[in-house]
Structure formats: structure tokens, C-alpha cells
Amino acid sequence: MADPAMKASELVKWFGEGEAKTYAVRDVSFEAYFGEMLFIEGPSGSGKTTLLSMISGILRPNSGAMLVENRDIWSLSSDQLADFRLNTVGFVFQDYHLFPRLTTVENVAIPLILKKVEWNAAMDTSMRYLEIVGLKQRAHLAPVKLSGGEQQRVAIARAIASSPDILIFDEPTASLDGDTGRKIVDFVKKNILTEKRCIIIVTHDSRIFEYADRIMKMADGKIIGLEKGGSREE
Amino acid sequence: MAGILRIAFKLLVNDKGKFAALLVGITFAVFLITMMTSMFAGILKRASSTVINIGATIWVMDPAVYTVASSIPIPDYILDAARSIDGVNYAVPLFSGGATVKLRSGVYQAVTVLGLDDTSLFGRPELIEGNIEDIYAENGFIVVKDAEFAKLDDPKLGTEFEINDNSAVVVGIAKVTSGGLFGIPSLYTTYNRAIQYLPTSRYTVSYVLIEPKNSDAIPHIKEEISKLGYEALTKDEFMEKVSTFYKYKTGLGINVLLMTVISFVVGLSISGQTFYTFILENLEKFGALKAMGAKGRELIYMILFQAGFSALTGYGLGIGLASLVIAGAKLKLPSYAAQITYTNLIFAFIMVVIIAGISSYIGVRKVIKIEPFDIFRS
Numbered sequence A: 001m002a003d004p005a006m007k008a009s010e011l012v013k014w015f016g017e018g019e020a021k022t023y024a025v026r027d028v029s030f031e032a033y034f035g036e037m038l039f040i041e042g043p044s045g046s047g048k049t050t051l052l053s054m055i056s057g058i059l060r061p062n063s064g065a066m067l068v069e070n071r072d073i074w075s076l077s078s079d080q081l082a083d084f085r086l087n088t089v090g091f092v093f094q095d096y097h098l099f100p101r102l103t104t105v106e107n108v109a110i111p112l113i114l115k116k117v118e119w120n121a122a123m124d125t126s127m128r129y130l131e132i133v134g135l136k137q138r139a140h141l142a143p144v145k146l147s148g149g150e151q152q153r154v155a156i157a158r159a160i161a162s163s164p165d166i167l168i169f170d171e172p173t174a175s176l177d178g179d180t181g182r183k184i185v186d187f188v189k190k191n192i193l194t195e196k197r198c199i200i201i202v203t204h205d206s207r208i209f210e211y212a213d214r215i216m217k218m219a220d221g222k223i224i225g226l227e228k229g230g231s232r233e234e
Numbered sequence B: 001m002a003g004i005l006r007i008a009f010k011l012l013v014n015d016k017g018k019f020a021a022l023l024v025g026i027t028f029a030v031f032l033i034t035m036m037t038s039m040f041a042g043i044l045k046r047a048s049s050t051v052i053n054i055g056a057t058i059w060v061m062d063p064a065v066y067t068v069a070s071s072i073p074i075p076d077y078i079l080d081a082a083r084s085i086d087g088v089n090y091a092v093p094l095f096s097g098g099a100t101v102k103l104r105s106g107v108y109q110a111v112t113v114l115g116l117d118d119t120s121l122f123g124r125p126e127l128i129e130g131n132i133e134d135i136y137a138e139n140g141f142i143v144v145k146d147a148e149f150a151k152l153d154d155p156k157l158g159t160e161f162e163i164n165d166n167s168a169v170v171v172g173i174a175k176v177t178s179g180g181l182f183g184i185p186s187l188y189t190t191y192n193r194a195i196q197y198l199p200t201s202r203y204t205v206s207y208v209l210i211e212p213k214n215s216d217a218i219p220h221i222k223e224e225i226s227k228l229g230y231e232a233l234t235k236d237e238f239m240e241k242v243s244t245f246y247k248y249k250t251g252l253g254i255n256v257l258l259m260t261v262i263s264f265v266v267g268l269s270i271s272g273q274t275f276y277t278f279i280l281e282n283l284e285k286f287g288a289l290k291a292m293g294a295k296g297r298e299l300i301y302m303i304l305f306q307a308g309f310s311a312l313t314g315y316g317l318g319i320g321l322a323s324l325v326i327a328g329a330k331l332k333l334p335s336y337a338a339q340i341t342y343t344n345l346i347f348a349f350i351m352v353v354i355i356a357g358i359s360s361y362i363g364v365r366k367v368i369k370i371e372p373f374d375i376f377r378s
Ligand SMILES: Nc1ncnc2c1ncn2[C@@H]1O[C@H](COP(=O)(O)OP(=O)(O)OP(=O)(O)O)[C@@H](O)[C@H]1O
Pocket: A015, A016, A022, A023, A024, A042, A043, A044, A045, A046, A047, A048, A049, A050, A051, B377
């Protein structure tokens, strides 16, 4: 197989000290590849968000190593780490975190602005991404004017605006009705996933498992199983 | 860089309620601070109005004199001595004293009388009516047309009145650069008539006014005068002495300072509090920006920009409002003393910078501490 997009080795994260010390993630190792959609599934509190944060340069592990595109991200300086988050990963937060005081297109442009793309060029590019997610008509509205599913698509447009190699979704369908959730994941699989991109999705929602290439099951901070997803057609 | 500042600007300005509250706080503080200090500057300037209006380069006085009006008479030999000092072009006496005028209507009115040297009329005001030569006419007095003019029942050339039981006649109407502080009208006459009409002590000269041959002669003149036990001050030094007196010896300065501090604290609390709430409400967004790859210093620039922009806008509004109010008050009350000086503007600006600095410091501390993980997890 090709080089993995990312490779986690024995990642460990605990919170608290002494009596209160709890392990959120224990000795997690896995690999994810370009061109695949990897799902992470598990009960609440099993460490999924903690793991996502460690693999995306947001939360420093207590031990273990994280290679992304063969770079050990936790040995980077904080500025390099910020650049890594800016250029290599795109997030879709569970509750979107759109900026209510900015228009939809300005929201999508944020990663480009952070990359110091000139304002008008950033708006033009963002318009194209809004078009991809089918929201060009909504570009100049405030995000609060949009429905939940539309906001989710804005968040996706924002995550892909800086063309990251790795896309990370935390519970993308949790606040959507089943049908909208399926449509979004279907859309991502058909339009956003490419051979050069790796998408990791944390979810409880078994209705979307059919879109997974692989499903990694977590419990109590550990990986307890790895299955093929529902729609793998190879 | 410009891009994130533009984002910061939109986050701030599009939050209309909070932005308005921020501006109100800062504008209010700037307005109060400017009003206070302008009023004080106006008072200080007016306290020295005679010094400004007479315009002499050097004033010789008893060292115990602190305000122009409360002069202490100087013996005549000081005038003679001053005339013989090297570097003195000329030296003349000035009489300054209070008197009571009985108007035609029978009403009494306190006035200030300035007696100008008979030969030179040094320090004479600019006349808008009448002829300066008429000051030598029998019982001639010149009335100053300032905010207090009406208190003399708007006299005209030829209007008669009594001054300390001597009859007097208006022979000229003058204008002066600076109005007085105490709200009483001013009259000019000759030195000799002044000391003849007004009760005086053994000595009659209030001040000796000196014009030096050139400014290099000033130190020598001051030294010679001080050898005689008197004090020679330049115009600016005299005004400074008067200001110092009002600032530190009258309670006026302390009160104005207190009010300024209160305005500052009120403005700081309103705007600091509002800015803090603004940052708290946007904390999640700053966290999201961090998660998306914004660097810590970029977030700091955003906050500094937001605080700085609010502060400058509030500063402009506050100064504008103060100017409007002062201009309006001057229309209604001609003797209203406030004036905005550059020092006031700079002072208010420094206050605003401090307000912005403290507000953004609080904001920056919060934003630096946020962990994007906590945002990610929510
Ligand atoms: N900042 C923290 N301080 C203390 N404990 C924490 C912290 N963050 C996470 N934990 C603990 O770590 C464990 C894993 O949390 P995590 O959020 O990763 O779970 P999760 O699988 O994402 O759960 P959910 O499905 O509810 O989102 C939990 O027991 C949680 O209480």
C-alpha cells in the first residue's frame, strides 16, 4: 500500500493528576490512507474527540508519536503547528462554529484570510466552494439565517477552502435529521473525497456507516476493532 | 495581516449593541475629561487675563503676589531703579485696583481699574469706539466691551457715572484679547487719575512693567530686581505663577483633578467591562480561529485593533461632543470660560490609550489562555 496519510503510534492522553487521573486515550496506534474515509465510532466518553485532537495538532499527547504525511507533528514549534493546522488539516466542528457577525462567504474565507490570501481573491475562491456545496445564493446572508444542514455545508466549504489533505469531522450528523445527515455524508463522499485526500469522521450515527471505507471502534480509550465499511467497492 | 484586521473590524462593528456601548463608554469618558480640563484651562487663562491684555515683557512685583488682582504696592524708587538697569529699554508703572461704580440707575457695581502710564499709555487696549487721546480728557475712562460690559448698563461714549464718589465719563470703548475670571467689568484710565480717584496706600505702583532692549537682557534685569528684594517675571513666568496658585493653592485644581480621575474611572469601567464581555462572548470564535491555524500574535493584533479602533472613534466623538457643548455654551453664556487646548487633547488621548490598553490587556490574557481543544470538544 502507499504511504499512509497519517500514522499514530501508541498515543496516550490522560487528564488530571493523582486520584483524579483518568486516561482518555490509551496506546492508540493506527494508520489512515489517502483516498479513504475512515470512521471512528464508540460510546460517549470513549476518547474519540481526544484522539481527533491529537491527530490534528490541537491537543498534545502525553506520549506517543503522530506522523502526518511523514512529519512528526508534535515535534513542531507552536508556529509550525499553527501552520500545519492551517495548511494540512481542515476541521468541521460538531457545532460548526460559524461566525454570526460575518456573512456566509466571509465565514468560508477565514482559512484563506489566515493564509494571507488577499481579501477579494479570498472571497472569489470562497464563492467557488460555496458553489460546490450548493449555497452560492446564500453567500451574503448571515449564517444564522441558514438551516442546520446548510450551516453544515458552510462549515464543510470552510474546511475545504484551504484545500487541506486531511479533513476531520466530529459528529457531522449529530444535529441533523437522518435524511439530511445521509445527504451530507453522501455529498462529501462523492464530491470532497479525492485520491489525494484522507477524511476522518467521528460518529455515533449507524445510518451513515455505509459510506465508510473502514470503521475503527473505540471503547474506554482503546481501539477494540477495525472493520470494513458498508460501501467498499473494490 | 490586513485581512484578519478586516475580520476583526467586522466582528466588532457588526455586533452593533456592544460596539455602541463601547463607544458610549469611551465617548463619555473623553467628553468628561475634556470638559473638565478645558474648563480648568479656560479658568487659568482668564486668571491671567490682565497679564495677557497688558502684554508687557517683564513684570516687577512683590514676591508675595500670586494673582494679578491681588497686587501689593511697590515703592516708587523701584521704578527709578528699574529705569537705570542696563538693558532696560523703558520701565513704566501700572496701577491695578478695585473700585465701586455707581451707575446712572443708582445701582452699584464693582469694577477693576487699570491705570496706564500717563506719558506712554503702555498696555493700552485697542479701541473700537472713541479716541485714545481722550483718555487725558477730564474724568475720562475707557470701558472694556467684554462679557461683563452689560453690567455697566451698556454704556456709550459720553455716558457718565460715579467712581468712588468722583464723577467719570466714558471716552472710549475697547476690546481685549482675554476676558477676566471674576465677572466684573474693567475700566482703563491714566495712572495719575487712577491713584487720584481710588484710595491707595503709601505706595501707589502695583506693577512696574519693563520692556528690555532685547531678550538677552532679561536674566540681568531679573537679577538686578531681585537684589532690590522684588521679583521680575516674564509674561509667561507670571502666568505660570498665577496658574500654579490656582492649581495648588485654591482647591480648584484638586477638585478638577478628582473629577477628571472619576471621569476616567467611569469611562474605563464602562468600556473595559463592555470590551471584556465582547471578548468573552467571542472567546469561542477566537478558539476556533486558533484551531483553524491562527497564531497567538494574530489574535493579539485583532484584539489590539478592536480596542484601538473603538478608542480612537470614541476619542473623536468625545472631543467633537465637548467642542459642540463648549461652543454652544459660549453662545448662550458669553463669559463661559472653557477652552480646549492642545494639552487637553493630548491628555484625553493618553487617557484613552490607557483605557484601550487596559481593556485589550484583559482581552488578550483571556484569548491567549483558550485551548482550542475545549472548543473542539464542545
Ligand atoms: N479537559 C479534560 N479534562 C478532564 N477530562 C477530560 C477532558 N477532556 C476529556 N476528558 C475525559 O476524557 C474522556 C474522553 O473524552 P472525549 O471527549 O474524547 O470522549 P468522546 O468519545 O469524544 O465522547 P462523546 O461521544 O461524548 O463526544 C472522557 O472521560 C472525558 O471526561
